[in-house]
Amino acid sequence: MLPDRPLVRRRTALTGALGGIAATVLAAGCDTGDDLGENDATASPSSSPSAAQEPEQTPDEALVDDVLARLGAAVAVLQAARRFKQVRPKIAPLLHAHRSHAEVLEGELDEAPAPRPADPSAATEAVRSSETQLQASLVDAAGRAESGALAKLLASMSASTTQHLATLPPPPGAGAPA
Numbered sequence: 001m002l003p004d005r006p007l008v009r010r011r012t013a014l015t016g017a018l019g020g021i022a023a024t025v026l027a028a029g030c031d032t033g034d035d036l037g038e039n040d041a042t043a044s045p046s047s048s049p050s051a052a053q054e055p056e057q058t059p060d061e062a063l064v065d066d067v068l069a070r071l072g073a074a075v076a077v078l079q080a081a082r083r084f085k086q087v088r089p090k091i092a093p094l095l096h097a098h099r100s101h102a103e104v105l106e107g108e109l110d111e112a113p114a115p116r117p118a119d120p121s122a123a124t125e126a127v128r129s130s131e132t133q134l135q136a137s138l139v140d141a142a143g144r145a146e147s148g149a150l151a152k153l154l155a156s157m158s159a160s161t162t163q164h165l166a167t168l169p170p171p172p173g174a175g176a177p178a
Helices: 010-028 059-081 088-104 120-144 148-167
Strands: none
Touching (some): 059 120, 059 148
């Protein structure tokens, strides 16, 4: 006979599954494309002046730089919103996640200052807008990645952002009949 209540709650199962995926992605690291784009011209010595120059970025390296710039912009919005104490508990996990994502991408976040919101509601809306844009750009980046490992990592980052977005308070008027 089966018990009346489930052995594992939905939230526990979902958290375990997402945690397993995140652990796998973090353990696998990120293929930044260091080995992509190498060719015989850069491997053999050359007497041309261009041989001393840095090799051009691979498409995946450029993609990672773009993602890091977008993460930096999102972190700047989060930093600006942190000035409101009532917003901090909801955005602290986002801030931690974005910093962890930059670490996995082996890059630095360039946090240009973001406009300071006038009140907690405006701060939450600025965060929601910024995170929605970041999530869409991560989906796009995952689709453009040449490396399968990078595509998986970017898709995981997009999923993380989506989950964090779901925890933000709804925008004013959301859920009201139109």
